[in-house]
Amino acid sequence: MSDLPFDAVLCDFDGVLRLWDPDGMTALDRELGVPEGTLAAAAFRPGLLAAAVTGQISDDQWRERVADDLTAICGSARAQGLVHAWSALTGRVDVDVLELLTDVRRRVPVVLVSNATTRLEDDLAALGLAGTFDTVINTARIGVAKPDCRVFEAAAHSVGADLRRCLFIDDTLGHVTAARETGLTGLHYQHIDQLRSAVTPLLA
DSSP: OOSSSOSEEEEOSBTTTEEOOTTHHHHHHHHHTOOTTHHHHHHTOHHHHHHHHTTSSOHHHHHHHHHHHHHHHHOHHHHHHHHHHHHTOOOEEOHHHHHHHHHHHTTSOEEEEEOOOTTHHHHHHHTTOTTSSSEEEEHHHHSOOTTSHHHHHHHHHHTTOOGGGEEEEESOHHHHHHHHHHTOEEEEOOSHHHHHHHHHHHHO
16 A cells, blocks of 8 residues: 555645636626626526536537527626627636646646636646646546546546545545545645645655
């Protein structure tokens, strides 16, 4: 057995490695002259978002449905403008997290595990992150999303690791709780120092 504490690190994307301007969507609402929260309410409607992140609909179809929902609120032109501007956003990479994960990857596999749409792979390429991970588990490609235990199982299996020897990092507490219940070590990510402390034993 390895003398390292973990055989693999499974890491969330949004909220950990990729960061978004918290005012980004509301700024678009203001720019297009609709009430703040209009775009987010349409984009993240639970049933619609669930369909997008489990691959029942493609990213393009998701955005088309968001535009359709917005049309009833603000008219077709503004709806299309909102969705177009939103689609152009890519977020930014936290370079400190990326550096830590790159160091970790020299010791054990690092798997990106994201509740994402079919656009994830294009986003990774646009952000210069293609090839950064040993493998990517995109829930839209496997048909189930976190906190379903099958996501964690698929991630561990993808690099031949035992679930019980995986560190899982996510900024959503419910996902971390589910991972722990599945047998992984879970880190509820809130700031870089937590991550640094958790992976230091891997880098010693």
